Amino acid sequence: MKIAGLMRSAALVTAVALIPATTAGMAQVDGRVGPEFAKLFATYQRVKANYVEPVDDEKLIRGAIDGMLASLDPHSAYIDGSDLQRLETMIDGNYSGLGLSVIMDDGAVKIISPFRGSPAEKAGLKAGDLITHLDGDLIYGGDLDDAVARMRGKAGTSIKLTVFRPGREEPFDVSVTRGVIELEPVTSKLENGNIGVISVNEFSADVGSDVFAAWNDLKKQASGRLNGLVLDLRSNPGGSLDEAVALSDLFLDKGRIVSQRGRARGETLLYDAETVFRGDIAQGVPVIVLIDAGSASASEIVAGALQDHRRALVMGERSFGKGSVQSLIPLGRDAALKLTTARYYTPSGHSVQEGGIKPDIAVPQLSDPDLAKRQKFIMRESDLRGHLVNELGLKDEALETDKAEDPRFKLTAAELEKQGVEDFQLHYALETLRRTTPSAVALRK
Structure with missing residues (x-):
């Protein structure tokens, strides 16, 4: 998503006037849709005149707008008031709450991913969990914005979530203490063997510069040259398209990074390397990118x-599959339309919509004791009602290949814990880099 301020159309990689004020305004409406607007206006009039209780205009118009956008795709929405403020604070990466990325799925609030280091993650909430009650109140079938507003709140206060986790027979309660979500978009650490790990938790402002600073810090910590880098993008739900381009440009010295194609003028754009950062900051260093179903x-x-340019080896699980761009279009001073306006494509022309990014090496998260039970319930873009369909018409079986068992990955979570391995995917990536020479698989130039 790309944020560029509310005074102009802004692309995000997370309405119309229903009662025209003048005859001239009506004249601008396409004649072919005139009869449909007449139906809408007639419905409005009948409801106003005959509904069992008085209904104010704001409620009816907001309901019509919400229904209109809900018929399009899961990512288009009308945002106003406090909802717009929440979006802006999330873009800034600083707000009070639980630290969850959620979506409404068939009436249920489903967790796409908890942000790393957030109160939600520390409480044990996981991608795919369904939140059914808040403080004992049923929220199933309710409004997502209302649920999100209730989960937000003053730091230090607590809220009880009732959670259904696919793979478990009974729902369970989790009490989470809200915190100030000052997400560190980028964290880093140096592992044995002079292997650097840079985790990108979200794509908020200045992520590209933060990764550049983290790389330089790792070089200072290392005893000699860095021998490898793990770029961890797991459970990262996205953010600014500009920052995704900037981060990619750090490791590429030529070629296309991404393209977006839309129907409206100005929505077809090309983004190339060498426009944000010059050169490859890790030239000669093998890179592994970690992704999972929460990487969107x-x-x-x-x-x-990085995969298409053969600059990095991609490991983990097939990603979420959100290949669309949303534009934040202001509607007055305190409202905006978040509308899907384009699809984006990788350098090879591949659309990730529905199918996501397929890792070069599929590595399951064996450290998760619920992995076997949860695997078949993992949610991706293709599972959302009303999602955009990939132009190639991907078949379900094409999306299931990453679920085949691999004889290399047989250890249980308990066995890994005895070995001191808390994060198997990261462990596997680190071990791969420790075995890697500049001519080996993880550096494929």
Whole structure:
């Protein structure tokens, strides 16, 4: 998603006036849709005149707008008031709450991913969990914005979530203490063997510069040259398209990074390397990108760019599959339309919509004790009602190949814990880099 301020159309990689004020305004409406607007206006009039209780105009108009956008795709929405403020604070990466990326799925609030280091993650919430009650109140079938507003709140206060986790027979309660979500978009650490790990948790402002600073810090910590880098994009739901381009440009010295194609003028754009950062900051260093089902949008842009240019080996699980761009279009001073306006494509012309990014090496998260039970319930873009269909018409079986068992990955979570391995995917990536020479698989130039 790309944010560029509310005074102009802004592309995000996370309405019309229903009662025209003047005859001239009506004259501008396409004559072919005139009869449909007449139906809408007639419905409005009948409801106003005959509904069992008085209904105010704002409620009816907002309901009509919400219904209109809900018929399009899961990512288009009308945003106003406090909802717009929440979006802006999320873009800034600083707000009070639980630290969850959620979506409404068939009436249920489903977790796409908890942000790393957030109160939600520390409480044990996981991608795919369904939240059914808040403080004992049923929220199933309700409004997503209302549920999100209730989960937000003053830091230090608690809220009880009732959670259904696919693979478990009974729902369970989790009490989470809200915190100030000052997400560190980028964290880094140096592992044995002079292997650097840079985790990107979201694509908020200045992520490209933050990764550049983290790389330089790792070089200072290393005893000698860095021998490898893991770029961890797992459970990263996306953010700014500009920052996805900037991050990709750090590791590419030529070629296309991503393209977006839309129907409206100005929505077809090309983004190339060497426009944000010059050169490859890690030239000669093998890179592995980690992704999972929670890696979406901007994360998929980076993984796809580095994979297509053979600059990195992609490991983990097939990504979420959100290959669309949303534009934030202001409607007055305190409202905006978040509308899907384009699809984006990797350098090779591949659309990640529905199918996501397929890793070069599929590595399951064996450290998760619920992995076997949860695997078949993992949610991706293709599972969302009303999602955009990939132009190639991907078949379900093409999306299931990453679920085949691999004889290399047989250890249980308990066995890994005894070995001191808390994160198998990261462990596998690190071990691969420790075995890698500049001519080996993880550096494929």
